[in-house]
Amino acid sequence: xxKETRSRGFRIPGFTTAGIFCGIKTNKQKxxxxxxxxxxxxxxxxxxxxxxxxxxxxxxxxxLKSSKTFRAILVNSGNAxxxxxxxxxxxxxxxxSNFSKKLSIDPKEILIASTGVIGIxxxxxxxxxxxxxLTEKLSPAGWVQSAEAxxxxxxxxxxxxxxxxxxxxxxxxxxxxxxxxxIHPNMATMLAFIVTDAVIDKKTLSLAxxxxxxxxxxxxxxxxxxxxxxxxxxxxxxxxxxxxIRVGSSAYNKFVEKLTALCLYLAHKIVLDGxxxxxxxxxxxxxxxxxxxxxxxxxSVATSTLVKTALFGQDPNWGRIFAAVGNAEAPFNPDKxxxxxxxxxxxxxxxxxxxxxxxxxxxxMKSKNISIIIDLKSGIHSDEVYTCDLSYDYVRINAEYTT
Amino acid sequence: xxKETRSRGFRIPGFTTAGIFCGIKTNKQKxxxxxxxxxxxxxxxxxxxxxxxxxxxxxxxxxLKSSKTFRAILVNSGNAxxxxxxxxxxxxxxxxSNFSKKLSIDPKEILIASTGVIGIxxxxxxxxxxxxxLTEKLSPAGWVQSAEAxxxxxxxxxxxxxxxxxxxxxxxxxxxxxxxxxIHPNMATMLAFIVTDAVIDKKTLSLAxxxxxxxxxxxxxxxxxxxxxxxxxxxxxxxxxxxxIRVGSSAYNKFVEKLTALCLYLAHKIVLDGxxxxxxxxxxxxxxxxxxxxxxxxxSVATSTLVKTALFGQDPNWGRIFAAVGNAEAPFNPDKxxxxxxxxxxxxxxxxxxxxxxxxxxxxMKSKNISIIIDLKSGIHSDEVYTCDLSYDYVRINAEYTT
Numbered sequence: 001x002x003k004e005t006r007s008r009g010f011r012i013p014g015f016t017t018a019g020i021f022c023g024i025k026t027n028k029q030k031x032x033x034x035x036x037x038x039x040x041x042x043x044x045x046x047x048x049x050x051x052x053x054x055x056x057x058x059x060x061x062x063x064l065k066s067s068k069t070f071r072a073i074l075v076n077s078g079n080a081x082x083x084x085x086x087x088x089x090x091x092x093x094x095x096x097s098n099f100s101k102k103l104s105i106d107p108k109e110i111l112i113a114s115t116g117v118i119g120i121x122x123x124x125x126x127x128x129x130x131x132x133x134l135t136e137k138l139s140p141a142g143w144v145q146s147a148e149a150x151x152x153x154x155x156x157x158x159x160x161x162x163x164x165x166x167x168x169x170x171x172x173x174x175x176x177x178x179x180x181x182x183i184h185p186n187m188a189t190m191l192a193f194i195v196t197d198a199v200i201d202k203k204t205l206s207l208a209x210x211x212x213x214x215x216x217x218x219x220x221x222x223x224x225x226x227x228x229x230x231x232x233x234x235x236x237x238x239x240x241x242x243x244x245i246r247v248g249s250s251a252y253n254k255f256v257e258k259l260t261a262l263c264l265y266l267a268h269k270i271v272l273d274g275x276x277x278x279x280x281x282x283x284x285x286x287x288x289x290x291x292x293x294x295x296x297x298x299x300s301v302a303t304s305t306l307v308k309t310a311l312f313g314q315d316p317n318w319g320r321i322f323a324a325v326g327n328a329e330a331p332f333n334p335d336k337x338x339x340x341x342x343x344x345x346x347x348x349x350x351x352x353x354x355x356x357x358x359x360x361x362x363x364x365m366k367s368k369n370i371s372i373i374i375d376l377k378s379g380i381h382s383d384e385v386y387t388c389d390l391s392y393d394y395v396r397i398n399a400e401y402t403t
Numbered sequence: 404x405x406k407e408t409r410s411r412g413f414r415i416p417g418f419t420t421a422g423i424f425c426g427i428k429t430n431k432q433k434x435x436x437x438x439x440x441x442x443x444x445x446x447x448x449x450x451x452x453x454x455x456x457x458x459x460x461x462x463x464x465x466x467l468k469s470s471k472t473f474r475a476i477l478v479n480s481g482n483a484x485x486x487x488x489x490x491x492x493x494x495x496x497x498x499x500s501n502f503s504k505k506l507s508i509d510p511k512e513i514l515i516a517s518t519g520v521i522g523i524x525x526x527x528x529x530x531x532x533x534x535x536x537l538t539e540k541l542s543p544a545g546w547v548q549s550a551e552a553x554x555x556x557x558x559x560x561x562x563x564x565x566x567x568x569x570x571x572x573x574x575x576x577x578x579x580x581x582x583x584x585x586i587h588p589n590m591a592t593m594l595a596f597i598v599t600d601a602v603i604d605k606k607t608l609s610l611a612x613x614x615x616x617x618x619x620x621x622x623x624x625x626x627x628x629x630x631x632x633x634x635x636x637x638x639x640x641x642x643x644x645x646x647x648i649r650v651g652s653s654a655y656n657k658f659v660e661k662l663t664a665l666c667l668y669l670a671h672k673i674v675l676d677g678x679x680x681x682x683x684x685x686x687x688x689x690x691x692x693x694x695x696x697x698x699x700x701x702x703s704v705a706t707s708t709l710v711k712t713a714l715f716g717q718d719p720n721w722g723r724i725f726a727a728v729g730n731a732e733a734p735f736n737p738d739k740x741x742x743x744x745x746x747x748x749x750x751x752x753x754x755x756x757x758x759x760x761x762x763x764x765x766x767x768m769k770s771k772n773i774s775i776i777i778d779l780k781s782g783i784h785s786d787e788v789y790t791c792d793l794s795y796d797y798v799r800i801n802a803e804y805t806t
Binding site: 318 | 487795
């Protein structure tokens, strides 16, 4: 057993999982994951904002509406089952039907996700043939394997667990996620699956996921593109036997806080593993009159290819940052703006800061973590987004990766 | 005299121009251009939409409002005179004052443009010292030199002239432009200066420039970033002695048509010379219910780094194109969309086109000119934008080019 597997081999009471190679990926890496809930769970989901969606999105959205309980999440990588015509949704039905028989559950209790190339029919039979091997491998300690099985161009599996108390009841939660191009707010080419043993009703679970998602997965961007397949799903099986978590209670606040922390960890891992990324970049805008202005400006800076290439070049180029601020659909006073990078003020009140020595700045730019703070000095609102730089490798990966 | 200089050395009656090296650029390339009108001209301008603007923008906007006639356009490259505090506008005033004395004209009759690094005070004295050398070189055939003198990371000078008749009067127009990063709708890091000998009043000239600009410079994008300094200026000196061109007349329509053609040529040259570009890409969206939807979708595809890296990789990746369509803020029916590339249908009615053979497509992708047509099949409106691919060289140029 690899060290990594041991150290990250968490367990969440009542859940088992597995990841195997079933023949979709040509490089023979794991490409099929199953998360199984021994008891009926409640579930919540958030989905891509792209108008072109995979039938897996449609399947999950329908199931979440029509079923009260859920038992499994089936995920394949290597084929997105998107833009495949009516066959796409038929394949989802067929997979759910076959897995439900093997697992003795209802087809509607199975949530389905796919990621990979689009426009090529899902090799459904390879997945169906793999049902015995996959289900046999289900284990409470299988999270590294399932995290590996949902990867596409990701360089490493992304998983995390945490535990906390609500009253005397220990709550455990854990999740896996994948990136790594097309990452952008509103669920852009990313998948995240989180499970917990908390007692929480479906409506509250859904609200908690939305809150956490809004502050984490919806605050990351790699290249400004959203995808057809992305989703985050959250299952809760109630094994912890705590009092039901109600909206607005201190238990709810704690649950959301812990869920947000877990999602933020996974979101950061996705950015760090952004295609070709060499730096993790936080863009914070503060002093805004309106929160949406702060968000728009942060987004404009985070998606500027000129800013992102300057960061890759380790150039403390406040000029490109300031120009990207001016590009946003948000009013501000250019003569007030202050731009800081890793605590050094680069630019203030419309002119370059005098104290900013180039050698000190160049040294700071070598850090793997870059924090840019843009202070508009006009109000009390702030927002932040997370991104990475734009490197040769981003171009290489995306020029070579085919349809 | 170089062959290029000869073949493109057009003349516009009543205008002289020059381009020299005055000491701003460290690589000793030409960095100062002057366009001089022997007679008072009327002028029009369009400017960047960025909220952070160079004092050159402020200077030109004020002059265009307060002066009826114009005699010169002064342009330096290598230093943008942006984010330089109150000194920026003082430097504009000082330059106009010094040039006006030498040229015996009013300071308000001088329009000023700058491009290059931002945040560094303009080396004004180098420019002032160069006044004798620059004015001495003024020549009716100096357009290649001035086109060279406004370049930054451009690989080649961009210039073009044309002539046509209004009644019995031959009208001549000619212009120069520069790119080449930060190119995006609404005048993003680009400069264009066009002169004509037509008789046309200021108001009509302004309308004609807006119309032409809307269909040309505002339809190109290299990297989605707009800049602090960009503008297109148009001077008309009336030497052609045609009857004044009035809005709505056939003469006006012809003038706009010819101006648009000239601007389109320069706009295409800017895209072709986009930083690191290997392909010229036209994105046309047709069959839209509303024109703005067509525009938004075309923009979404043209600014998608995933689409642009696929084009660089010569990959007929309709999946990324379709996902970028879905990313736009515009409603459409995914099941109707047809995507064609250089006349091959890649995707139709929600599924990949069956006839599209990979070898044929791969061959088409090798073309330097790529035309992508997205047909929404839902209406009669269309729009198109022009862009380039995203290559290693874009990253190299922008990671190495410093503030």
